[in-house]
Amino acid sequence: MTVPHSERAHAKLSASGSSRWMACTPSAALESDKPDTSSIFAEEGTAAHELSEIFLLHEIGDISKRARSIRLNKFKRTNEHYSQAMEDYVQSYVDVVMERVNEARASTPDALVLIEQRLDFSEWVPEGFGTGDVLILADGQLEVVDLKYGKGVPVDAENNSQMRLYGLGAYDRYSMLYDIDRVRMTIVQPRLDSISSETLSAVDLLAWGENEVKPKAEMAWNGEGEFVPGSHCRFCKVAPVCRARAEENLKMAEYDFADPPTLSHDEIARILEQADELQKWAKDIAEYALEQAEKHGAKFDGWKLVEGRSNRKYTNPEAVAELLLEQEYEPAAIFKPQELKTITALEKELGKKVFAEVLADLIEKPPGKPTLVPVSDKRPELQSRESAEDDFADSL
Ligand code: SF4
Structure with missing residues (x-):
């Protein structure tokens, strides 16, 4: 059954939040009375899914x-x-999906292809359900x-609990009718040119569901377990006010640095590791406090709500231009020079394909400014200027 995108409900233990409630089991109960918020990114995602459904239904011959x-x-x-x-x-x-569909049809002419299916994984997660975009x-x-x-x-699809839960739901639904010995879970991120897959045997997927998911889902459903802060806090609805997250971040301030007056490289590495999370936490707190003060009249000791700085603006730009031209000011004196739209805006306007065909030779991507990232980042490491100069000197 196809579920309209705009009418989709959210489960208490959602697949998309599973990496969070599996790592921090009490988070789901704490979040449960917080309202869902939408963002322009979520709305864009919903729109893209609706569009893909139209294309796919045609491609597979349903419309x-x-x-x-x-x-x-x-x-x-x-x-x-x-x-x-x-x-x-x-x-x-859609092209990636159809490649997969055609591969499947090459081996099995009556391969089953389903779009936007509700998947029920409540066998492992209380009231757990989600939507599979495409099943093949x-x-x-x-x-x-x-x-x-x-x-x-x-x-990444590798070790992705959301995809595995969808895999479990799909397996549960179709294994009664078909022999399924393996489940492939694929994520396509077209704006990052990324396709990733994980394939598990049905036996391994079921074992993961039974041994990893079920016990944690039960604890999460009952609001039990330890609060465990980490990168999964990012989309947690209680993140700004979570005490465990605050304590974790404040530990940083209590870190007992060694005696010398300047920090060692090891100490700096430790601070860098925490700095990103600290910045996110501080931003979350500031946004939360502003919202509470503005919408609910909350007071925070030592802080007050004031009007932010603002800039003057024309009440009627056309009337301003008309008046100045009447007074014989030169257009060059009153209008800005015409300016090209940004690359992103033009690509949106022309479409990716036409943009690339027409403008590829006129676009360049200069090297980015050096930036420090964790070693897990996939970009290759740059040489420092000093070691590049040493290498150059050695080669002479
Ligand atoms: S913010 Fe992090 S630690 Fe706190 S409840 Fe949410 S997931 Fe758990």
Whole structure:
């Protein structure tokens, strides 16, 4: 059954939040009475899923070309997030899915292909359900494909609890009717040009569900276990006010640095490790406090709500221009020179394909400014200027 994107409910123990409630089991209960918030990124993601559904239903033969065209035109007219670039990115996702579908049909002509299926994994997680964007079943393999439209955070399918829960839900639903010995879970992030997959035997996936998920889900459902702060706090609804997270961050201030008056490189490395999380935490707290003060009249000792700084602005820019031209000021004196839109805005306007075809030779990507990142980052390490100079001197 296809579930309309706009009507999807959120489970208390959601698949998308599973990395959080599996790492910090009491977080789900603490979050449960906090309202869901939406963001422009979430709305864009929903729009991209709706668009992909139109394309995929046509590609797999469920709707005619005419129906595709009618739906697409309606989508373009009514969805404020539509852009040519979105259509291109969604098309590249659809191309990946259709490659997988064609591979499956090559081995199994009557391969099962399903779009936007509600998946129930409540066998392992109380009231657990989610939506599988695409399911492909052929030759003993069940594949679950997920579109991630965001480009802020790269998401890997390897060890991904959300995808595994979808895999469990899909297996649970179709293993009664079909022989399934392995489950492939694939994430496509078209805006990052990224496709990643993990394949598990059905036996291993079920064992993960039974041994890892079930006990943690039970604790999470009952609000039991230890609060465990970490990178999973990022989208936790109680993150700004969570005591465990605060204590973890404040430990940093209590760190007992060694005696010498200047910090060692090891100590700096330790601070850098924490600095990113500390900055996020401070930002979360500031945003939370502002919201509480502005919307609910909360008071914080030593702080007050004031009007922020603002800049003067024209009440009627056209009237300003008209008046100054009437007074015979030169256009060059009153108008800004015409300026090209940014690369991102133009790519959105023209679409990825046309943008690349027409402008590829006129775009360059200069080297980025050196930046310090954790060693786990996939970018290759740069040489420092000093060691590059030493290498150069050695080669002479
Ligand atoms: S902020 Fe982090 S530590 Fe606190 S409840 Fe949420 S996930 Fe757990």
